[in-house]
Amino acid sequence: MTTKQLELPVHGRTITGLTTTGDAPGSPLVVALHGGGYNSGYFHVAGHSLLDLAETAGFRVFSLDRPGYGGSDTLPDDEATFGASAGLLDAAVGALWTEHGAGRPGVVLLSHSIGSAIAVHIAARRPRWPLLGISLHGVGDQSPEHVVNAWHAMPTSGPVELPSEQRRALLYGPESTVDADAVEAAKASVEPVSIGEMLEIVEGWPANLAKLAAEVAVPVQYTLAEHDGLWNVSESRVAAFAGYFTAAPWVETRLQPSAGHNLDHHRLSLALHLRQLAFVSECATRAS
Template identity: 75%
Template sequence: MTTTRVDLPVDGRRIAGATSGAGTTGAPLVVALHGGGYNSGYFDVPGHSLLDLGAATGFPVVSLDRPGYGGSDPLPGGRATFGHGAEALDAAIGELWTHYGEGRPGVVLVAHSIGSAIAVHIAARRPRWPLLGISIHGVGDRSPEHIVGAWRAMPTDEPVELPPEQRRALLYGPAGTVDADVVELAKASVETVPLGEMLEIVGDWPRNVAKLAAAVVVPVQYTLAEYDGLWIVDESRVATFAGHFTSAPWVDARLQAGAGHNLDHHRLSRALHLRQLAFASECAARVPAARDQTVDSAKIT
């Protein structure tokens, strides 16, 4: 399906991305944030495209390039952190809302991996535009020691590029969970990873996630894959991570069997994306109900 490029001015810099169309009137605006080592094309891999599914089901989906990826300008030196990335994307989504928000109930963030960490940062900021909920996957709060050690042993003076065989081993599940050509199909969206992102996701992020998550006041959908090679995966880790969102009105947490870290490229990607869009629809449907309850409470008092 044809996509349209998006360019947003943010404090003299550009945040770019792609959209599959305006969607149905009244549907929430879905904004997707990719992880490390991929650009916005992560959500538009042939046969696994969230943008295509959004267009087919009436949801306007915009996949953004995070700062320093794709067509988005990098953050200035010393500011390439999750917090500053969230600040830039908060402003960019505000611009998106100005242009695409008319007649819509609000925005739902769908995010993967490092993008999920940044989505939590954005939600914790409580943005001025109407955030309805966040659907995050491919992120946890404890990485295996060999992953932490590997990232910390990387050369500090250059970005990291994972070779295809390492990308296949770390980011995808067993052969039965993916099509044989998926790594090649996703290659067009692959980029190098700033080492700072890899160090922050195994350093500051695990230390700060509980405090950040406790500041999130919108619904949360959380998914961690059975074969995720970057996180410690079991039911207790899923429950612990979900439990950080103490202020969210509700949390839907799930350990997803039959997939690896890049859930969006596995054979069950359509099921994942349909669940995410259903979550977006539920978040939007609850807005009038919450508003009505507020009005009724005002009448009682």
């Protein structure tokens, strides 16, 4: 399939990313937000590409580089928060909507890990462009103590690149759930991660989640993988997370067996992506 590089000027800064060329008439725009330590190519790993599948299904996807990743400008240290990133990405999606939104019902956000936390921030802002729904995965409300301690043990300044062994242990499930060539191919989208992001996701995010989620007034799809190494995983945690979205018209949840944190690269990635695109279609149809 064909992808194109994207560059958006937003509030004096630049947001970059990838976009597909598929474009069925009347389909919603889909915007994908990656997690920490990866750029927009996270959603375009060979054999596991959300962008390829979406293009085949006729959806236009914009996989954006969050601030500080890919070619997107880095926010100053005193502005490098999920809330500030959400504000800049809100404006970027607004620009995409102005250019590509004619004749469409709206926008659906698909997101992973820290990208999902930022998607909730965006939805809580009640953006001016028509947000139809948010699909979240790879995020939770409680991290294991050893993960919190690991982030606190990292250098306090500058970006950090996780050792490959630690990345494999935390982000991918057992060998039976993922192919080695997919893990290797995903390394092309790996980038250093800000320690500030890692600390916010285990501290500020859980503290603010309930207040943010209560402001989300669109449908929510939520998936947590059985072998996610960054979050406490159980049916009760999935139910608790869903329960924060008290203003959402409906919330769809799944505890996904046989997969790890980077679910998009596992053997079950196709199942995830098909469910995500089904959610996109349902949000668009209900909105119409």
